[in-house]
Amino acid sequence: MPPRIKCRVANCIYWQDGTCGAESITVAVQGTPNNSSAKNDRDTECETFQARA
Secondary structure (H helix, E strand, O other), rough: OOOEEEOOOEEOOOOOEEEEEOOOEEEEEOOOOOOOOOOOHEEEEEEEEEEEE
16 A cells, blocks of 8 residues: 555645645755755755646
């Protein structure tokens, strides 16, 4: 069973009653190239997010 990913972004197309239904998830550090380190949770962003139409 895949891990449950909790989500609070209700306007994402993958949001399903508090969990993420995407097949894969991409998390990055805001405004930096690949393989960067975050100083805190606010430095991160979910690149999988897609707004609902």
